[in-house]
Amino acid sequence: MVEITGRVWSVWRRNWDAFLRTYRVNFIPPFVEPVLYLLALGFGLGTYIEAVDGIPYPVFIAPALVSISVMYSAFFECTYSSFVRMYYQKTFDAIIATPVGIDEVIAGEMLWGATRGMIYAALMLPVLIIFNVVAMPSSLLLIPFAFLAGLLFAGIAMCFTAITPSIDALNYPSFLFITPMFLFSGTFFPLDLLPEPIQYFALAALPLTHVVSVNRAITLAAFSPINLLNLAWIAAATVIFFVLAIRLMRRRLII
Amino acid sequence: MKRFGDLVAVDRIDFRVREGEVFGFLGPNGAGKTTTMKMIQCISPKSGGTLEVFGMDVDTHRRQIKSRLGVVPQENNLDPDFSAYRNLLVYARYFGIPKREAEQRAKDLLAFMQLEEKRDVLIDNLSGGMKRRLIIARALVNEPELLILDEPTIGLDPQARHLIWEKLRSLRAEGNTLVLTTHYLDEAERLCDRLVIMDHGKILVEGAPADLIREHAGVDVVEVERTEKVVARLEELGLNYDLAGDVVQVFTERPNDVARELLEVCRHEAAVTVRPATLEDVFLRLTGRSLRE
Numbered sequence: 069m070v071e072i073t074g075r076v077w078s079v080w081r082r083n084w085d086a087f088l089r090t091y092r093v094n095f096i097p098p099f100v101e102p103v104l105y106l107l108a109l110g111f112g113l114g115t116y117i118e119a120v121d122g123i124p125y126p127v128f129i130a131p132a133l134v135s136i137s138v139m140y141s142a143f144f145e146c147t148y149s150s151f152v153r154m155y156y157q158k159t160f161d162a163i164i165a166t167p168v169g170i171d172e173v174i175a176g177e178m179l180w181g182a183t184r185g186m187i188y189a190a191l192m193l194p195v196l197i198i199f200n201v202v203a204m205p206s207s208l209l210l211i212p213f214a215f216l217a218g219l220l221f222a223g224i225a226m227c228f229t230a231i232t233p234s235i236d237a238l239n240y241p242s243f244l245f246i247t248p249m250f251l252f253s254g255t256f257f258p259l260d261l262l263p264e265p266i267q268y269f270a271l272a273a274l275p276l277t278h279v280v281s282v283n284r285a286i287t288l289a290a291f292s293p294i295n296l297l298n299l300a301w302i303a304a305a306t307v308i309f310f311v312l313a314i315r316l317m318r319r320r321l322i323i
Numbered sequence: 324m325k326r327f328g329d330l331v332a333v334d335r336i337d338f339r340v341r342e343g344e345v346f347g348f349l350g351p352n353g354a355g356k357t358t359t360m361k362m363i364q365c366i367s368p369k370s371g372g373t374l375e376v377f378g379m380d381v382d383t384h385r386r387q388i389k390s391r392l393g394v395v396p397q398e399n400n401l402d403p404d405f406s407a408y409r410n411l412l413v414y415a416r417y418f419g420i421p422k423r424e425a426e427q428r429a430k431d432l433l434a435f436m437q438l439e440e441k442r443d444v445l446i447d448n449l450s451g452g453m454k455r456r457l458i459i460a461r462a463l464v465n466e467p468e469l470l471i472l473d474e475p476t477i478g479l480d481p482q483a484r485h486l487i488w489e490k491l492r493s494l495r496a497e498g499n500t501l502v503l504t505t506h507y508l509d510e511a512e513r514l515c516d517r518l519v520i521m522d523h524g525k526i527l528v529e530g531a532p533a534d535l536i537r538e539h540a541g542v543d544v545v546e547v548e549r550t551e552k553v554v555a556r557l558e559e560l561g562l563n564y565d566l567a568g569d570v571v572q573v574f575t576e577r578p579n580d581v582a583r584e585l586l587e588v589c590r591h592e593a594a595v596t597v598r599p600a601t602l603e604d605v606f607l608r609l610t611g612r613s614l615r616e
Contacts, residue, residue: 078416085413086404158400164366165394166417166465167386323327323367 070314071171078168079176080183082159087184097141098191102133106199109256120258123288130201131283132255134192134210135217138185139276142218143246146181146225147238153177155235160321174317178222178310185218186211196287206289213286217279220302223309224275230316249276254284278302324371325358325524332358334524335372340469340502345495347511347518348504349602351610355524356504357397360473363502364394377468390418393467397474397504399454401446407457408433408442411464418465425464432460436490452483459490470494472503476510488513508603522610532602539608540600543578547571547585548593556588565608574600 087094110126120128153159163173190211196202202210228241252262253276259267270277278298285291325333333355340346348356361367362374365385374381376388402410408429415425433439436456441449449457455476462470475491476484484507491514495501505511511518512532519529528535536542547553549571557564557573562581565572575581578597585595 075417075419078419081416082402082413085409086402089404157403158396158398159402161366161396161398162400162402162414163417165364165389165392165396166414167390167419168417169385 070175070311071169072175073172075168076172076176076179079163079173080180082163083177083180084183095191098137098188099195101137102130102192102195102199105129105133106196106201110199110201124201126199127201127288128284129256130196130199131210131287132253132280134189134196134214134287135253135276135279135283136250136255137188137192138214138217139221139246139249139279141188142181142185142221143225143242145184146177146222147229147232147241148235150177150181150226151229151232151235151238154229154321164321170318170321171314174226174314175310178219178226178313181222181225182215182218185221186215189214202287203289207287209286210283213282216302216306217282220275220279220306220309223306223313226313227309227316230313230320249274253277254280275302275305324369325355325362325367326370331524333362336519336521336524336526338519338526338529340500341517342500343495343498344516345491345501345503345514347515348502348521349506349508349511349518349606350504350521351506354521354610356521357473359521360471360502360504364392364471365389390465391468393462393465393470395458395462395470395472395475397477399458401454401457401461403446406443406445407438407449407453410446410457411461414461415464420465428464428466432463435463436460437486450483452479452486455479455483455487456490459487463494467499469500469502472501474505475503476505476507484510508601508606512602520606520609527609528605535605536600536602540604541574542576542600543574544598544600544604545573545575545578545581545585546596546598547573547589550589550593552588553585556584560584567607572604574604 106126106129110129114125114129117125119125160170160173164170193202193207193210196207197204228238232238252266252270253259253274254270255276259270259277262270278301281298282295282302285295324331324335336355336359338346348359350356358367362369362381363376365376365381365388368382377391379388381388402413405413411429411432412422412425415428420428433442436459438453438456438460441453446454446457459472459475462472472491476487479487488510491501495514501514503514515532517529517531518535519526520535521527528539530538547570549566549569553571554564557571562573562575565574573581582595582597589595
């Protein structure tokens with residue numbers, strides 16, 4: 069179905085090396101973002117909100133901030149950044165002239181997108197600990213789970229990259245898919261405030277809903293059977309989009 | 324053979340490259356040269372026929388073939404995120420070359436391509452000629468048995484071209500096999516042991532440059548301004564001639580006799596030039612003078 073060997077890591081390493089070369093810029097967002105959101109929403113707006121389901125508001129949104137950051141970093145890495153490498157820099161063409169195959173290039177890109185999500189989660193965690201909004205040690209699980217969630221968003225992103233006619237057209241999924249998810253996935257208010265049909269829609273079609281649900285269980289150290297369902301949904305979707313992205317990319321690049 | 328929908332880009336061509344030679348593909352834009360190169364590199368699957376590289380089928384032994392090839396693509400695709408040196412190291416990693424060895428080879432190759440001073444310079448800050456040299460260095464990083472070069476000196480100034488030719492000749496002298504495409508005919512004449520001229524996906528002729536010139540253009544060319552008198556005289560003499568814009572070209576083995584005749588006709592009013600025939604004459608005679616888009 070897909071042809072992947074250990075060579076996939078040479079593609080991953082290329083992106084890791086490039087990331088380290090510009091690490092100063094890359095490390096700013098995961099530190100700054102949670103501080104801004106926590107101050108503005110958690111402690112600013114949050115003063116009008118006593119508690120959500122008995123949870124202080126900053127504590128309620130903390131796992132959502134991690135989830136959103138993982139989504140953004142993985143999704144944008146595998147849309148705009150991958151598109152630049154594929155289309156403008158011709159990096160993929162250069163790599164497939166070596167024994168590395170196209171499947172491995174695309175898989176390497178997605179694994180890198182996932183890694184980037186994980187790096188961001190790991191960098192955010194100390195900030196959240198300082199603000200005392202996450203439970204420890206369970207919140208350490210945010211980091212490995214960010215890789216899985218990141219891989220899901222990377223796969224979805226890569227499918228869009230494979231079919232987009234131009235870099236501008238990537239704005240459609242960004243605004244019509246990512247932005248609604250940012251708002252309506254149980255991030256800043258509980259899902260059950262929404263009309264029932266929209267709740268079902270969110271559970272069925274918005275991956276971030278499941279990611280937020282798992283991350284919230286992790287940061288509150290309060291797990292429930294529903295989290296198993298979340299994980300199953302994420303695992304299945306990750307496999308589907310991973311394979312689909314490779315197939316679509318083959319169709320685009322092998323001519 | 325390669326089809327894109329209804330278009331047959333490469334139409335049942337037949338060629339064989341010998342070990343240790345420089346083999347050229349010439350042709351106008353759209354002749355099918357680059358497509359042929361991509362099929363040899365196992366990155367564009369063929370639509371039919373057989374194609375073997377190192378005696379292995381391109382459909383079933385992609386990785387094995389690619390690990391022994393060096394590729395200089397037509398478009399620069401160096402990695403702009405890295406310096407010249409790191410470009411070579413990152414590329415070596417795709418071949419699974421151990422780090423130590425890769426570092427040594429990268430150093431040697433930068434020296435060979437006279438890029439040592441540019442070692443830590445980012446790609447965007449290199450000149451066109453330097454980028455091209457670095458791409459050749461990159462193509463050599465896996466010590467390939469066959470080097471494929473698609474338009475190796477496209478868009479370069481004469482100095483940069485000569486340096487690249489010199490390097491390619493020294494690679495040949497070391498016993499490397501080179502396959503190149505070009506539409507610079509002087510380049511083909513200088514570098515290639517044998518070549519084919521392609522047009523519309525087909526091979527028109529194959530042979531050594533000197534043989535092709537003798538066969539298809541003769542030894543010398545006499546050029547003279549095109550007038551009715553000149554054309555009439557050539558008809559009288561029964562000589563073979565080509566009309567190229569406002570110039571008449573006569574391909575002949577007796578250039579001095581022809582030149583004398585023509586000088587008489589135009590009473591020394593127009594210039595008559597005698598020059599050796601070149602590959603360009605062969606090329607234009609075979610592929611025509613109409614412009615290709």
